[in-house]
Amino acid sequence: MKKIGIIGGGQLGKMMSLEAKKMGFYVTILDPTPKSPAGQVADEQITANFFDSEKIEKLVRNVDVTTYDLEHIDIKTLKRLYNEGYEIHPSPYILEIIQDKFAQKEFLRSKGIPVPRYKLVTNLEKDVEEFSFPVVQKARKGGYDGRGVFVIKNKADIEEALVGETYLEEFVPIEKEIAVMVARNKKGEVKCYPVVEMFFDEEANICDTVIAPARIEKKFEKRTKEIATSIVEAFEGIGVFGIEMFLTKNGEILVNEIAPRPHNSGHYTIEACVTSQFEQHIRAIMNLPLGSTKLLTPAVMVNLLGEKDYHGTPKLIGLENALEIEGLSLHFYGKKETRPFRKMGHFTVVDDNVETALEKALRAKKILKVVSEEVSSCRK
Structure with missing residues (x-):
């Protein structure tokens, strides 16, 4: 049985683990939180800090392939192990560039990628x-x-x-904030997912709602996919990458940021695409053929953020009423503590019509809330 190590035990690691387990892989998580969301479904968890060189080395040496679900980890150790021949995808050298957003911009500009x-x-x-x-x-x-x-x-x-x-x-005058997930395996096979629209919570500046497919002209969709593909190929990346971009008011496509892992803007793929971004990531890092990225149905994904006045043991309210909405699927991550604007889960609504899906999703957003038994001091 092939073994996969994942540095990071949050929701992305959890959803990667679920797909890896379905495909018959043994999964080990490294995360500082005991029984992390990913640790709850994986075969094994190493409880350690993301900069614990000794424990990271233990993980990498005891699995066939290592990946990660966050960027802020010990790249010095990972680079040393990568140089020794251990499989770490995406490469820690890519991660080193992406960790530094200025270096990321410099790299993109050097490759002719349009940036602000x-x-x-x-x-x-x-x-x-x-x-x-x-x-x-x-x-x-x-x-x-x-x-x-x-x-x-x-x-x-x-x-x-x-x-x-x-x-x-x-400060770019933006018509829409858009994103696309791109996958590449070791053989150099590349596949793009549909372009999506992203909306942000104004108070927290966190991605709040994702609409698939993006309501943009075909020429912009084509250009977005071309740019996204060229980025992953320039990196020679292996895995799934989330590429966030701006569609400006004068019709330019500019790259904002890159995530070298599954991304919030790709959650909709679980219900709406032939192959989810999480299955695709496992396929890519294990050098398996990439799955179809075909969109089966329009979808709208909404993040469930912790309500701003609550801190403590999470409590989800409105579940029964929300599940009455046809086409809604809920994902609750299993985090032990909620706090203001923390990502606690998400739901996706699918419908034959994207506008109807959006209407249903906005209705569900008013129903589903993550609170706690405890109330923070700002409300007392």
């Missing part, structure tokens, strides 16, 4: 003068789910700017 105008911050007050307000400041490392991003609207906002290593990026 950007500049490394050396002196913030002077650097912002090269852009017109508003301008976006981004942390080079560590940002995710809306963290590490600050919009500087005027000179007064500079006082509130991010500290540490950052860069500036032009």
Whole structure:
């Protein structure tokens, strides 16, 4: 029996594990949380920090292939093991570039990939003068789910700017935020999923709703897939990659960010595509033939975020009423603690008509809530 190691035991690791188990692989998770969501369904869990070199080495040496469900992990150890010949996909050298968002932009630009105008911050007050307000400041490392991003609207906002290593990026007039999942295996076989639209929770700046397929012109769909494919081929990546992009108001496609793993914008594929992004990732890293990415039905995915006034043991309310909505499938991740805006689950609604799917999803969004028995101090 082939063995797969996954660094990261969150929802992505859980859904990867479920697919790997269906295909007959033995799965070991490495995560600091005992009985993590992925650890609940995997064969084995190593409880350790993502920068525990000794435990990461133990994992890699005892499996056939290692992958991961998050970026912020010990690449130094992974690079050493990769150089020794251990199978780690995507490559830790790709991960090293993607961990640093400025390096990521530099790599993309060097390959002729269209990106927003950007500049490394050396002196913030002077650097912002090269852009017109508003301008976006981004942390080079560590940002995710809306963290590490600050919009500087005027000179007064500079006082509130991010500290540490950052860069500036032009504020792009966006028509739509779009994304596409791309898979590539070791043989060089590449497959693209449908392009989707993404909507964000304005308060938390977290992807909130995904609509598949994106309601865009065919020419934009074609261009998006061409750019996404060229990125994964430039990386010589193995696995599934989430490519987030902007469709600008003047019809340009610009790349925003890359995730070297299954991605939130691809959750809809579980119900709506022949092959889910999670099965595809397992196929790709194990160098198996890639599955069909055909969209079987329009779908809308909505993230279930922890309600902002609640912190503690999660409690899902509205389940019975939500499941009365035809075409709705629920995924609750099994996290032990909810907190404001934490991703606790998602649901997907499928329908022959994308607008009807959206209407149903928005109705379900009002019904399903993740709260807790405990209430945070901000509400007491």
